[in-house]
Amino acid sequence: AQSVTQLDSQVPVFEEAPVELRCNYSSSVSVYLFWYVQYPNQGLQLLLKYLSGSTLVESINGFEAEFNKSQTSFHLRKPSVHISDTAEYFCAVRGPHTPLVFGKGTRLSVIA
């Protein structure tokens, strides 16, 4: 079985500052990794995913995440955040034949 730990429940950051949202996972098999975003009063949207190949994956709105197998991590980063990035971010993991397991989420609050 897989599990996900998001180390920070809340991350406040000033606008245009960099941010890192941390995610660690555990699994005895190879995994697929995902980051989802949930804006206030909306459903979940897939932000980015790691399936195989390059360990650095990027989203269309400037976020990136790097798969680190030795540290079992998949941290999400953005070099300069905007007010519109304020949302809840969920890290998720699944194995080849197992359901998607979500972390508890990190609330990113961008301060003007």
Place this chain on the structure above:
Amino acid sequence: SAVISQKPSRDICQRGTSLTIQCQVDSQVTMMFWYRQQPGQSLTLIATANQGSEATYESGFVIDKFPISRPNLTFSTLTVSNMSPEDSSIYLCSVAGLVTGELFFGEGSRLTVL
């Protein structure tokens, strides 16, 4: 990606009643999933809805409380039975993408039980 529509988007219900949530997908999918997101919490998988067979429930969830229907490849319903305030949550329908099973979600159904 799939377009997923859920109804109702929100509802306020009385204790002891039941409510059925509908999920419509714009394409045929093999598996549909129902998740619950309790206030301030992450998502928890309730069950996997399979077309033509019984739903598969996760530990802690039972068919009597959360009966699921899956009459065809584009539609599913989840009923929350005999509701109590502890059932106040967002219930989300999701489907897997064609490649490696990333999930796409509906907007969710926000239930408040008084």
